[in-house]
Amino acid sequence: MGATGAGGGGGTMSVAESQKELSVYESMATRFDVAAKKLEIDEGLQTYLRTPNREIIVHIPVARDSGRLDVFDGFRVQHSIARGPCKGGVRYGPRVTLDEIRGLAAEMTWKCAVVNIPFGGAKGGVVCDPEHLSQGELERITRRYTAEILDYIGPERDVPAPDMNTNEQIMAWMMDTYSMHVRHTVTACVTGKPLDLGGSRGRREATGRGVMLVADEALKRFGWQRNHTRVIIQGFGNVGSQAARLMNDAGYKIIGISDINGGIFNSNGIDITALLGHVKANKMVQGFAGGETISNEDILEQDCDVLIPAATESVITSRNAARIKARVLVEGANSPTTPPADDILFDRSVFVIPDILANAGGVTVSYFEWVQDREGYFWLEGMVNERLKHIIVAAFNDVVHYGEKHGVNNRIAAYMLAIDRVAFSLKLRGIYA
Numbered sequence: 185m186g187a188t189g190a191g192g193g194g195g196t197m198s199v200a201e202s203q204k205e206l207s208v209y210e211s212m213a214t215r216f217d218v219a220a221k222k223l224e225i226d227e228g229l230q231t232y233l234r235t236p237n238r239e240i241i242v243h244i245p246v247a248r249d250s251g252r253l254d255v256f257d258g259f260r261v262q263h264s265i266a267r268g269p270c271k272g273g274v275r276y277g278p279r280v281t282l283d284e285i286r287g288l289a290a291e292m293t294w295k296c297a298v299v300n301i302p303f304g305g306a307k308g309g310v311v312c313d314p315e316h317l318s319q320g321e322l323e324r325i326t327r328r329y330t331a332e333i334l335d336y337i338g339p340e341r342d343v344p345a346p347d348m349n350t351n352e353q354i355m356a357w358m359m360d361t362y363s364m365h366v367r368h369t370v371t372a373c374v375t376g377k378p379l380d381l382g383g384s385r386g387r388r389e390a391t392g393r394g395v396m397l398v399a400d401e402a403l404k405r406f407g408w409q410r411n412h413t414r415v416i417i418q419g420f421g422n423v424g425s426q427a428a429r430l431m432n433d434a435g436y437k438i439i440g441i442s443d444i445n446g447g448i449f450n451s452n453g454i455d456i457t458a459l460l461g462h463v464k465a466n467k468m469v470q471g472f473a474g475g476e477t478i479s480n481e482d483i484l485e486q487d488c489d490v491l492i493p494a495a496t497e498s499v500i501t502s503r504n505a506a507r508i509k510a511r512v513l514v515e516g517a518n519s520p521t522t523p524p525a526d527d528i529l530f531d532r533s534v535f536v537i538p539d540i541l542a543n544a545g546g547v548t549v550s551y552f553e554w555v556q557d558r559e560g561y562f563w564l565e566g567m568v569n570e571r572l573k574h575i576i577v578a579a580f581n582d583v584v585h586y587g588e589k590h591g592v593n594n595r596i597a598a599y600m601l602a603i604d605r606v607a608f609s610l611k612l613r614g615i616y617a
């Protein structure tokens with residue numbers, strides 16, 4: 185059995201087992217249980233630590249452009265305020281579920297603790313299909329969602345940010361809606377805002393930059409050179425495209441890229457600048473002339489040195505983990521690997537840099553944005569990037585050394601480190617009962 189003790193191994197699974205494997209909350213809970221047990225945290229505290237503080241479900245009435253009234257479901261799960269206000273993204277998508285938001289909210293608590301920033305974790309989502317919504321409809325959904333959760337958010341309570349299918353514009357509408365209700369402009373109530381509205385320099389690139397920083401640290405461990413390191417990236421949204429651009433500029437050889445419609449592969453390296461131009465014009469990676477067409481499933485299994493899933497959850501599972509050929513897996517997306525897949529990758533000595541470390545660059549610069557908004561003084565980009573590097577490199581070393589010291593893989597090490605920090609804060613505060 186591998187390091188998570190979660191079983192797996194690619195045998196035949198029942199439908200229930202398969203659903204359990206794909207559940208983001210179950211994945212988080214499985215890893216939490218292994219880590220908390222190793223830390224010998226008592227049972228009552230374990231239950232408290234893995235349970236969210238609050239789950240908010242809202243139903244959002246929105247007038248469509250056609251005049252029809254539709255009602256959208258929305259969620260905000262606040263997992264922990266033990267170390268500071270809640271922090272976490274809001275995602276829009278047709279298949280968003282409460283289970284997924286609950287799991288991702290807890291992951292945010294652990295992520296903030298891994299990089300040692302003073303936040304707890306939260307996550308939000310609205311079940312809607314942004315591809316089939318006009319800008320006006322998106323704005324009305326965003327404003328009503330914000331109004332419905334207004335009593336529970338704010339700079340001292342819970343600070344939302346962008347995630348899948350949400351962006352700077354949506355954060356600007358959230359900030360404005362919050363500000364209209366409290367009667368003054370409160371830029372620190374959300375992060376990931378446009379630069380002209382209290383956003384931080386370097387925030388747009390931050391998650392991709394963090395991905396590159398941890399990849400750089402892995403390269404140092406293996407004595408590899410960037411220009412001989414072949415990289416494949418699944419997902420070409422905020423995280424994937426920024427990671428591709430920055431890593432390409434730094435000398436890495438990007439050989440595969442995909443988005444939801446499929447991907448392209450070129451073993452000689454993809455011209456990223458040309459691809460960015462193609463995607464701007466065509467809204468998708470496919471159709472780009474500088475590589476062969478490849479499916480989203482196949483791209484994960486190509487021979488490469490560094491694989492970066494930067495799209496969505498549960499893409500590396502017990503079904504395909506044995507065919508992953510990368511030596512290093514950098515999890516740009518949240519929860520892209522399931523616990524049974526962890527075990528398979530561990531047995532095959534893949535060096536996994538887990539999501540709560542690998543994609544923590546985003547929340548780290550969100551923290552900087554919150555600090556800058558509150559002090560009303562904005563940093564130069566060089567300072568943002570330098571401070572980000574300092575935090576991410578320190579967290580990488582903390583996790584890897586913790587894993588070596590305790591004889592666990594990087595994922596369990598990251599969970600142990602984070603849970604230990606949150607449990608320590610709780611111990612200092614005491615539990616108000």
Ligand code: NAD
Binds near residue numbers: 495
């Ligand atoms: P995004 O909406 O900007 O981009 C998502 C990309 O993934 C798009 O290219 C989309 O086409 C592609 N995609 C979606 N579903 C796919 C599928 N099934 N197969 C292949 N490609 C698919 O989102 P993002 O902000 O880049 O977030 C990507 C991931 O990174 C998510 O898991 C998110 O939670 C995580 N993340 C984002 C940030 C951030 O700062 N944006 C920070 C930390 C973690």
